[in-house]
Amino acid sequence: MELIQQLVNGISLGSIYALIALGYTMVYGIVKLINFAHGDVFMVGSFVGFYSITVLDLSFIPALLISMIVCAIFGVLIERIAYKPLRNATRIAALITAIGVSLLIENGLIYIRGAQPEAYPNDVLPMDKLDILGVSISSQSILILSVSIILMIILQFVVHKTKIGKAMRAVSFDSEAATLMGINVNNTISATFAIGSALAGAAGVIFGIYYIKIEPLMGVLPGLKAFVAAVLGGIGIIPGAMVGGLLLGVIEALVSAAGYSLWRDGVAFIVLILILIFLPQGLFGKNKREKV
């Protein structure tokens, strides 16, 4: 019974990783840039949600939407200002810029409001406990999982069935050829950042509701873990990010369950290195890859 409870714990933790990883994998798939700032967009989303709920007195859905919109704009701004000038520069220059943007967002927020944590109100969503055969599942963890899955399905639909999705796949495949085919590469990349950042914003609000405590450095570790999840599932593959996130959450829960909670973060990185060495294309990567 304890094992099932631990799996439930792992899945609710993994859903958060999955939500962040969805945006990560999209951005990496299209511009081949480890967007370190993605975790911080997640953090900003969390704070936007917090202020929408406490200051503007909004309920869950409007706060979620506002946070997604603000983050989408924020993501596009970051891309236009910091990353676009470096699109043809070396990879290291782009990566350093991403680190710089990440540090700027974190410390900018600390400068504005201080480093102290903030607590989400406890009553944003009704909190029910379901007891199924001694396994307790909170209504919130079900909510997180379902939001992640719904967003993943929407994303999959956008990428595969819409025009902009087609453009994204084309740019990801070969951006020069895409330009020749009349695709506006700049707009497509911006759209990718907008969607990815909106997902991070949604993840931020949900994280806040589930874990209550938010603070300016909260995005750092989940950001890295989400990247691990994206690599685990195969970078650029949307269902891969979802599965990678859930798997990582479950692995972490099992490590804690075995009594090695202090090794939990280490295990995540060991998984990363093993995957990179032995299965660099990830779990879902195939020879004929479909990327976005």
Add this chain to the structure above:
Amino acid sequence: MKKKKKLAGVFLSLSLVAGALAGCNSDSKTSSSSGGSSTSGDTIKIGANLELSGGTASFGQSAADGLKLAIEEINKEGIDGKKLEIIKVDNKSDAAEATSGSIKLVSQDKVVAVVGSATSTNTLAQVQVAQDNKVPLLTPTATNPDITNKAGKLNDYVFRTCFIDPFQGTVAANFASDDIGAKTAAIYVDSASDYSKGLAAAFKEAFTANGGKIVAEEAYVTKDTDFRATLTRIKSAKPEFVFLPGYYEEVGLILKQAREDGIDLPFMGGDGWDSPKVVEIAGAEALKNTFITNHYSPEDEDAKIQDFVAAYKKKYNKTPDAFAALGYDTGYYLADAIKRSGDASPEKIRQALEDVKDLQLVSGTLNLDENHDPIKSATILEYVDGKQTFKTKINP
């Protein structure tokens, strides 16, 4: 195009150098305005190396507020016509920053004493600086025994205003056995904190001595956010009582997640819980049936305590927590020592700090044992509807 880039580069390098120079400038300004020997003139300079930002900022800021209030009150009369001046350094809740901050205070600002950090780890990082430079270090709230006495060797320049970890842990263990009537207990410790580990060790010793049994010992690290997996482990060990000697940020999350997972056991912790944030994060409901050991209670009806609470509320518009009270007491302890020292030299202040006897403070009557550790009473508080209520006071 290339030329343009080059120019931009040159400009950037220049701005970097300018930044460096600006840094030098601002620094030399502050040091020259307050230059010269520390005891000359009308002010006596004391340093404060506290957690003003970073993970345990809420403790450092409270202690700083309490200290500031005390210094303002003392400066109304002055000490033999001289005023005290605090020079603050922010150690960002980081041990290496705490070390270099203390070096700066001692060698650059030439303070006569340093008020050390609010947490044990950051204070430990300064002990050697104080010993090497022969400047007293006085911590308001760091409770780890090693700070004043490491392996039988007394750090003669280091003092504290609070009681030490073993005392808190023992009080908690006796409370668990006698008042709660628990036979089995789980310990959930923050392994990144000397303070938490110190309390846990003392609790374990006293609880087993009382005939109790520790059925689970688990650990987490500061900044963790998901504790459900470990809590599930604790739940299946079926303890009657959980000892959780952590700091407020994680404690709040742990309590919330524990209650959500259906763990309705009594939880108990130390003064690390003492922050309004713990109520915000956990929620009043989750705090039901939880207790802490603390240095004082703002609801204690002692006149000295009530005067302090009133003055603090007037200045900051909030109820002082234990960190603020100890910061305040530290100000008075130090002022008392400076007064008795005569010439306010670090060496004489050290002697005066050591010679303290029956000093009346907000957190009780202060006397030191041979290890420079205060002998004081502890207060047990219970959370009722998210508010701390005075339960009992235990004398050493």
Add this chain to the structure above:
Amino acid sequence: MTTLKNSKGFWLSIVLALIFFSVMQFTISNGMLNPFYINTLMFIGINIMLATSLHLIIGITGQFSIGHAGFLAVGAYASAVMTMKLELPFIIALLAGGILAAVAGMVIGIPSLRLKGDYLAIATLGFGEIVRIVLLNIDYVGGASGMQVSHLTTWPWVFACVMITIIVIRNFTNSTHGRACISVREDETAADAMGINTTYYKVAAFVIGAFFAGVAGSLYAHNFYIIQPSNFGFLKSFDILIFVVLGGLGSLSGSVLAAILLTIVTTFLQDYPETRMIIYSLVLILMMIFRPQGLMGTREITTLFTGKKTKGGPKDGSHNTVA
């Protein structure tokens, strides 16, 4: 001809450095320099060692490593165990710190055989974090609360270590081996085709770089009284990376210069912790946008006067230098 000029500049800088050392030593032993400045000076020295050792891995060999704090941590802890637990002399601690870090360098060098660019970067970052978490869980070295270390680092030690590091790395770069490393950076496939053992040189760069980072770690541990796993997180790795990139990838004197400048800037901005990081990150972003090749580009100080480019570096703004 150019080599002669280069070596002239080289000897000139050594003489200058020795003069600088004597002046500093004189002021320190006469108590003219207060401990705050001595502390800053030693910190600069340690940072120079870290910057130049990473320069060898990234700037010369082109292996994008962002886990350098891991080597620093291994060196710091190894040396602290030597002096504090085994009570061995400081010189042995220094060497032990370097050697253990070099072993760690070999361990992380092996995955680098298979990984490139971003993937290598993220793997080394993971490695750095693993080192930190392992240290966190070893009670022998104090776990999360760390080890208290006595203060043994003195100015002559720091100076000697810095000089040795710079000279070794400079000579390595200018040797056949160094040129082989540069060829790995420029085009690994081509280097392979030319008969260069790329595997060997990649691991060699990691081992040498890690060794000096480990020695720097020993100095670090014995300078700051206490070491904790939290001192060696990936932010520390980023700091070191920033020295190298700001100085100019491929320029040894650039990384030295950047280490000196940035240490001074951050030390003097210590009273304003939040703005310090904002300035820091802004400089980083603007620098990358307007001058991605860093302060010095790939040039060295010694060639600045002659106006010639070293044969070591690629042309400015070239797209495929690193990663």
